[in-house]
Amino acid sequence: PADFSGGGGELNLTDSLLAKGATFYYRILGSNTAGEGAASDTVFEMSIDRASVVTVREVNISGELQLNFTWSPPDDTGNGPGAAPPRPLLGYTVYVSSLTTGVVVPPSPIAFSVNLPWGAGNFTATAPTMVQGVRYAITVESHNSAGTSPLSDPVRETAILRPLAPVADSTAPTNPNEITYRWYKGADTGATGTAWQLLSYQIEMSDFGDFSSSLFVFDARWLYGSEINAGSFYSFIQANLTIGTTYYFRAFATNEAGRSPASATLQQICIELPKAPRNFRVVVSAPLELTVTFDKPLSTGTGDQSFAISRYILELVVNNASSFDLSPFPNDGCYQGKVPPCSLTGDSPFDLGVLGSSGITFNPSCPNLLDPAAKCTRWPGNMDPSESFTMRLHSLTKASSYYFRVMAQNQAGISLASDIVTEDGVDLPSPPLSFDLNLEGSNTFRLDWLMPSDTGVGGQSRPILYYIVQLIASEDSTTLTFFDTNNVAQTNLTTATLVDGEGGVTILLGTRYWCRAIAVNDAGRGEASNLDTNGPTFTSVLPGSAPARGGGVVTIGGTNFGTSTAILVVRIGGADCMSLGVQTAQTSLLCTTPPGVSGLASVYISVAGLDLIQQSAFRYDSPIIFSVSPSTVQGIAGGQTLTVRGENFGAFDTTPLVSLSARGRAGCAQTRWVSDSTVLCTVPFRELGAPQNSTLVVRVGAEESAQGG
Known part of the structure; x- marks a missing residue:
């Protein structure tokens, strides 16, 4: 009991240092001089302390510009940890303040507090107090009758919005x-x-x-x-x-x-791989040049040709069909060391994507067979690059074999390769050999020649497609008659026939023609063969002489004599052969010599009106003296007749001359031709003197006999 005194107003009594959690009961009795009065009603109260720190569970982002903060009541609400029942709290205060460590730092600090009832366990902070990107610290304290608890440790979180669309x-x-x-x-x-x-x-x-x-x-x-x-x-x-x-x-x-x-x-x-390009071909298009062509695949990715092909990949190897690993046209379509890297724009010689004019991507090394300065390729300017493609490779190596394949690429990847196509580096053929033009009949030429020694690949293995025959009427003429000999058999000897009036050919009698042949292969026309003419040529006459009386048989050699004597005229010394025959077609004639005059004579040959004169090509034998009778002449007066016998005195009277050597080669007083074998000499007058021995000389034209008689 405590005694205290007072009067009039409200009285109070404070107890301190009480036991925490103990309940104390109180009543009050009043007293005066008369004594104590009755006791008041009994009241009681628990002795408590301030609550302990609130237990924070989490803070999380619960929505756009929303931070949700949750906690648990303090372990000790005032009457001791774990007391049952716990002392009820009066309420909570939540403190929110901005930090400078967020994505966004507000221009001025943000701080606010919220009082909550004693039963609250969470709090959600929302706009407008929440600002996007600002990081906040949140603390909480509790209240009971004894006072306010310490602040909880701060928890931190950033206020955010939903992300923008990707x-x-x-x-x-x-x-x-x-x-x-x-x-x-x-x-x-x-x-x-x-x-x-x-x-x-x-x-x-x-x-x-x-x-x-x-x-x-x-x-x-x-x-x-x-x-x-x-x-x-x-x-x-x-x-x-x-x-x-x-x-x-x-x-x-x-x-x-x-x-x-x-x-x-x-x-x-959704697409699949394209099919391989179609109609892939490699052909010889010029000397040491190949042309590669192919068409768009039947399916470019969707079963038809509607899907875009991003590029084509052309691969090439030389003299090795087993592997394309060494192809200068790699699968990625770009060549090593390209600066800048391949963009497939089609704007450079070796970066030929479909955005450019070609639709082909390939490597410039080519492999050292394409000329970068010449851009390696020639492209038709009006060609649609999405449909069909043509590329030419030039400066190839003769007789090398080039193997190609091509692939199409779309966004799904690269197609299977086309079939491998091969072709050789082919040059123009060399000239045909031993070209020979011969007349057969009066209006037909027979042509013979041998296959070129080089048909395009260094030997005769490359087929000749056909030959061109050029026929001209003047050796320097620029007007040519062309005659293509198609379907040529690949044999060494080729024979063709030109007939007047057929195939645009005109053959005029008496006109000299020149003719030659040109071989054509895939690379084009080669050089022309030797020129040959239809006119006769002379090489020999054997034997080279014959008796002047005629009747000797000689063989005349040459070319273009034809095959029939009907178109032949042969003269020796201006006279027709007594008989004429063809010994060997075109090259050999048999002539029975006509009578002539001792000495050199020309040989004239005419074949179908084309003439040839070979001057001094033949010789008639010189005169020969066999005997003179009488062998003795008496006196000096002359006038006796000597009969000189021999041959080659002339088949007709050519006024031969007979002279006597002992008389200073004085001629006979008179010489009279009798026959080819006999002439008569009238002995001339001689000076008085001793008897003389004399020989005779017979002169026919420019030819003289040996002395005789």
Whole structure:
């Protein structure tokens, strides 16, 4: 009991240093001089302390610009830890303040507090007190009748918004039956800019543009942390799709505040590898030049030709068909060391993508057979690069074999290669050999020649396509009659016939023609053979002499004599052969010599009106004296007749002369021709003197006999 006195007003009594959690009961008795009065009603109260620190469970982002803070009541609400029942609290105060460590630093600190009732266990801070990108610290304290607890340790979190929509980048076939979808993160991942870490991406694919029926919804939660936030772009690959079907894709990004709007929708048709290019051909188009041609594949990726081919890949190896590993045209279409790297724009000689004029990509090394200065290729300017292609390779090596194949590439990859096609480096053929023109009959030429020693590849293995025969009426004429000998048998000897009036050929009698042959192979026309003419030529007459009386048989050699005496005229010394025959067609005649005059004589040959005169080509034998009678002449007066016998005195009277040597080669007083074998000499007068021995000389034309008689 405590005694205290007072009067009039309200009285109080304070007890301190009480036992925590103990309950104390109180009543009051009043007293005066008359004594104590009755006791008051009994009241009681527990002795308590301030509550302990509040236990904070978590703070999390619960929505856009929403931070949710949760806690548990203090272990000691005032009447001791674990007391039952615990002392009821009066309430809580939550303190929120901005930090300078967030993505966004507010221009002035943000701070506020909220009083909450004693039963509260969480608090959600929202806009406008929450600002995007600002990091906040949150603490809480509790209140009981004894006072206010210490502040809890602060917890920190950033206020964010939902991310902006991802940026759709592209869809592309990356393999057969496969589509790759690519996207970028949006410009704002939640806390202003892209610094805030996303939780995941969600990809939707459908074969309907409005996604009314999604084939799948793929939640890319397997991308976490640095994986989902470090890349500049992201990819999703879907395989086992249906060829020819168009698929639609869109993406969503998620963070703690929720899911973003959808990205733009992209679409892509599913494709397969293209088929190999069609009609792949390699042909010889000029000397040491090949032309490569091919057509667009029947299927470029969707079963027809509607899908774009990104490029064609041409591969080449030389003299080795077993492997294309050494091809100068690599699979990636780009050549080593190209600066800048291949862009397939078609703007440079060796970067010939479909965006340019060619549709072919290849390596400039070619391999050292294409001239970079000449751009290695020639392209028709009006050719559609998506349909058909032509490329020429020049400066090849003669007789080398070149093996080619070509592939088409679309976004799904590279097609199977075409069949391997091979062709040789072919040069022009050399001239045909031993060209010979001969007349057969009066209006037909027979032509013979031998195959060129080089038909284009260094020997005679390359076929000759045909020969061109040129017939001209003047050796320096520029007007030619062409005669193509098609369907040439690949034999060494070729024979052709030109007939007047056939095939545009005109053969005029008495006209000299020159003729030659030209071989043609895949590379073109070679050099012409030797020129040969239809006119006769003379090489010999055997024997080279005959008796002047005629009747000797000689063989005349030459060319272009024909095959029949009907078109032949042969004269010796101006007189026709007594008989004429063809010993060997074109090259040999038999002539029975006509009578002539001792000495040199010309040989005249005419074949179908074409004349040849070979001057001094033949000789009639000189006169020969066999005997003179009488052998003795008496007296000096002369006048006696001597009979000189021999031969070659002339088949007709050519006024031969007889002279006597003893008389200073004085001629006979008179010489009279009798026959080829006899002449008569009238002895001339001689001076008085001793008897003389004398010999005779017979002169016929310019020819003299030996002395005789």
